[in-house]
Amino acid sequence: MNFSQLQSLVALADTGSFTEAAYTINLTQSAVSHALASLESELGVTLLERNRKGVVSLTATGQKIIPHVRALLAQAESIEQEARVAQGKASGKVRLGSINSIIPPRSACQSTDQFSTELSRHGGSIVRGGHAGSWRLDRG
Amino acid sequence: MNFSQLQSLVALADTGSFTEAAYTINLTQSAVSHALASLESELGVTLLERNRKGVVSLTATGQKIIPHVRALLAQAESIEQEARVAQGKASGKVRLGSINSIIPPRSACQSTDQFSTELSRHGGSIVRGGHAGSWRLDRG
DNA sequence: CTCGCTTACGGACACCGTAAACATA
């Protein structure tokens, strides 16, 4: 059991597709397929129903364990966050509008790419694309 | 960040020694040293105060993150446990005397090795040595 | 055909053990 496997599982649960899941966690379909196969093998259970049409759904077992997986990954985030705080770096997950000083003018933010470009002028950078108006930021 | 690194950290916090920590998680001193060094490097923080006498103590940062680490590992245990339940396997952590039917006679249990040998005759096996009369068991 | 997942193959690298070096008492 490793973090890639668990991240793959939640991404699959969220997207319902290996292709989409791979995109959200910056891996290939193949890697996600590998990850889930090995996780299922290791745990000795089937976690996903494969629907041959790109649509996957959690099995009963999958639904049982996924809250634990999300909680585990949340703890991992907390650990990294504590480490960043200890380093004196102010970074983490922000939501548009929550920290005005590092948010570029709306006119320059019609796309994530534009947002990234503008953000770099303020000392920030996008680590990973997010959903629904949120980005993960790192400020060196 | 991986599970070995996190297990090493909690073992170090519990034992205060690389040697003892390595013993409790079935690794060598060297592996534990590697694990913690890489974890500290990855997080960019120092987690342990080295006292050169075999006694180590957590730094302030270490104390901040260790509850998250323990919680994370607990979630991992929950995941494995859910998987075992889904498999229909009755296994987990037991304590000597709690399940009489799979405990060999005391006369045959002067050592962990003898316990293991006897236990195999009853369909059990020792996955990892434990402390204070407890073992982790798997029953196929 | 296209689309999507799986499988085969291989490269890069992470993990961990042995053994030596180093530090403390």
Add this chain to the structure above:
DNA sequence: TATGTTTACGGTGTCCGTAAGCGAG
């Protein structure tokens, strides 16, 4: 000396990408 941690080196195995295979539409 004895005890305990770190470091150097190397083997084994994991992870993941490319590319081929396969099933469904």
